[in-house]
Amino acid sequence: MLCRLKVANLAVVEDAEAEFAGGLNVITGETGAGKSVIIGALELVLGARADASAVRDGAKEARVEATFAFPSGAVCGARVAAVLDEAGIEQCEELVIRRTVNAGGGGKIRVNDCSSTAATLRKLGAILVDMHGPAAGRQVFEEKFQREALDSFGAIATGGYGAAWAALAGVREEAERLRGIGDASGEIDMLAYQTLELREAGLSAEDDGLAERHAAAAHAGDIVEAANEATQALGGDGGVSDIMARVKARMHSVSRFFAGAQEWQEAAADIAARADGLSRAIAEQASRLDADAGELARMDERLATVNRIKRKYKVASAAEAQALLEKKAARLEELENLGARLEELAREEARLLAAAASEGAKLRALREKAGARLATAVTENLRGLGFAQARFTVAVRQAPPSRTGCDTVEFVFEPNPGESARPLAEIASSGEAARVMLAVKAVLAGHDGTDLLVFDEIDANIGGETGRAVGERMREVARHHQVVAITHLPQSAVFGRRHLVVAKAVRSGRTRTSIECVQGEARVREIARMLGGGEAAAMHAKEMLSKAKETICQ
Numbered sequence: 001m002l003c004r005l006k007v008a009n010l011a012v013v014e015d016a017e018a019e020f021a022g023g024l025n026v027i028t029g030e031t032g033a034g035k036s037v038i039i040g041a042l043e044l045v046l047g048a049r050a051d052a053s054a055v056r057d058g059a060k061e062a063r064v065e066a067t068f069a070f071p072s073g074a075v076c077g078a079r080v081a082a083v084l085d086e087a088g089i090e091q092c093e094e095l096v097i098r099r100t101v102n103a104g105g106g107g108k109i110r111v112n113d114c115s116s117t118a119a120t121l122r123k124l125g126a127i128l129v130d131m132h133g134p135a136a137g138r139q140v141f142e143e144k145f146q147r148e149a150l151d152s153f154g155a156i157a158t159g160g161y162g163a164a165w166a167a168l169a170g171v172r173e174e175a176e177r178l179r180g181i182g183d184a185s186g187e188i189d190m191l192a193y194q195t196l197e198l199r200e201a202g203l204s205a206e207d208d209g210l211a212e213r214h215a216a217a218a219h220a221g222d223i224v225e226a227a228n229e230a231t232q233a234l235g236g237d238g239g240v241s242d243i244m245a246r247v248k249a250r251m252h253s254v255s256r257f258f259a260g261a262q263e264w265q266e267a268a269a270d271i272a273a274r275a276d277g278l279s280r281a282i283a284e285q286a287s288r289l290d291a292d293a294g295e296l297a298r299m300d301e302r303l304a305t306v307n308r309i310k311r312k313y314k315v316a317s318a319a320e321a322q323a324l325l326e327k328k329a330a331r332l333e334e335l336e337n338l339g340a341r342l343e344e345l346a347r348e349e350a351r352l353l354a355a356a357a358s359e360g361a362k363l364r365a366l367r368e369k370a371g372a373r374l375a376t377a378v379t380e381n382l383r384g385l386g387f388a389q390a391r392f393t394v395a396v397r398q399a400p401p402s403r404t405g406c407d408t409v410e411f412v413f414e415p416n417p418g419e420s421a422r423p424l425a426e427i428a429s430s431g432e433a434a435r436v437m438l439a440v441k442a443v444l445a446g447h448d449g450t451d452l453l454v455f456d457e458i459d460a461n462i463g464g465e466t467g468r469a470v471g472e473r474m475r476e477v478a479r480h481h482q483v484v485a486i487t488h489l490p491q492s493a494v495f496g497r498r499h500l501v502v503a504k505a506v507r508s509g510r511t512r513t514s515i516e517c518v519q520g521e522a523r524v525r526e527i528a529r530m531l532g533g534g535e536a537a538a539m540h541a542k543e544m545l546s547k548a549k550e551t552i553c554q
Contacts, residue, residue: 001482002129002452003094004067007041009059010101013513018500024478026496027486028526033504034513035486039131039456042066042484045097046125047118055103068095068128070451079127089114097121130441130450132434132458141425147409149444150394154370158405161359165403168352175345184335191332194313198325201309203318210303234279241279244272353401360406367396367409374443381439381473386466389416392439411440434458435470441481442473453477455485458492467491471548490530490541494548501526 006017012034029035044050045066055062070077084091092112099121101107109116111124151158235241251265315321334341371394378392391414399408413436414421424440427433434455441453458470471492474483478497487493504513518526527541528534 001069003069005041006065008063009056010041010062011037011054012511013037016513016515018515021498022482023497024474024495025484025498026493027500028493029502033502035502045099046129047121050101050107052103052105055101060103062101065098080124083123087120129452129454131454132437146411147404150367150370150409153374153444156366156370161363161405164356164359168356171345171349171352178338178342188335191328195329195332201305203309203321205318207306207318210306231279231283234275240275241272244268356401357406360401363405364396364407371396377443378439381442384469385435385439438473441477452482458485471495490527494544499523
């Protein structure tokens with residue numbers, strides 16, 4: 001939910017701040033007061049292109065800041081968190097977006113005090129806000145939104161078709177990859193040679209220690225000589241063991257006079273034991289060395305083979321060589337059986353295509369039934385919004401299998417009997433389009449994951465009871481969403497939970513815009529102004545607000 005919007009030096013707004021509530025927020029004010037600047041500011045923090053000409057004359061930069069909060073368990077909150085994670089932005093209790101636009105061009109974007117991009121803002125905006133107004137990017141016009149909204153409205157499970165399509169797409173992807181190989185005769189010859197060479201080399205785990213063993217064998221004489229010297233020093237006459245034996249005996253002789261000698265005696269015994277153990281270990285390992293010239297020659301030859309294979313194939317161990325062999329052998333088998341595999345995939349594709357078509361037909365039937373129910377509900381809502389003869393339909397048309405089904409979904413509007421039905425995106429009038437969107441949203445409200453709906457010019461070319469109906473519908477939608485609506489009709493404005501008034505004044509020769517939340521008598525005065533002003537208008541305004549409050553509380 002949008003909590004706050006701060007604007008500084010943007011168009012006619014020098015410095016203003018608006019606080020928003022949950023439910024329906026209405027924005028009113030005289031024509032030209034700057035209501036559209038509020039929408040423009042919100043669009044900026046949601047990734048719209050920054051135009052330096054929007055910076056207030058004489059200012060160095062324009063600044064916009066928006067703060068969003070999310071109810072516990074809100075679906076959009078989890079989706080926002082995913083976008084922030086992807087962008088490497090820290091999670092906070094609130095989402096704070098700040099954007100500056102320099103008068104000379106360029107600017108800065110910060111999300112939760114982290115530097116960010118307009119692309120990230122657009123991703124966040126697609127989750128947070130659905131804008132309905134002139135030139136707004138209304139997601140409800142997109143086929144993706146319409147299809148997903150229909151599936152949600154009808155509680156349609158798409159998992160069966162999704163699994164069938166995933167299997168079909170996997171087979172098609174593999175077939176496409178194999179067809180892209182082309183003439184592989186050269187690669188086959190190369191792989192055949194390489195796999196033969198690797199198999200004949202037959203590197204094993206034993207080869208990984210060959211270099212160390214070869215070095216030991218090549219210097220066996222030096223190693224044995226050094227080992228003999230060490231064992232003599234450790235255990236021979238005058239060696240460590242002999243010296244420690246004398247130390248032990250001497251300490252034993254004085255231990256009855258000095259208690260510390262007992263500890264020295266034990267230490268000498270320990271050193272002697274360790275010296276004996278080291279001497280035996282050296283002798284044992286030295287005895288295993290083989291300086292046989294024939295064995296050394298065989299090791300020379302094997303080491304040359306191992307090193308050649310490792311250098312040529314850039315492997316560091318026998319395990320890597322084996323893994324490379326398996327990979328090349330698999331590739332060779334694939335290429336040698338390319339034709340047969342493509343034939344097998346063609347049969348598998350035909351089978352999976354039939355399965356996807358079957359699941360797609362089931363899905364289409366469910367969508368057609370849900371579409372009829374949705375069309376009836378939206379058409380009924382249109383009746384109260386000034387479209388007495390209009391008809392809304394959901395066109396579910398058969399199409400080749402795709403990721404989303406074997407059909408396309410399109411919302412279609414027929415304003416009057418005999419007039420051609422048009423897709424929603426082709427509705428020319430922004431006010432007319434907004435009212436149709438309101439009717440759709442009123443039905444889809446409980447099935448739509450968008451947090452905030454913004455309606456601009458929703459009351460264009462309507463009045464009287466139709467205006468009241470627009471207000472009632474916005475109030476109904478606001479039970480499930482936060483709604484911000486710019487309205488010129490008092491019949492709509494009285495249904496707002498929070499009423500913001502945008503006003504302009506000229507001070508010191510400059511036009512300045514302010515935003516004020518009105519309540520009580522101040523709100524009565526604003527509704528009365530919208531009614532034309534005067535004592536009678538004030539009485540009528542009180543009556544309208546009273547009746548609206550009664551219906552809101554029902």
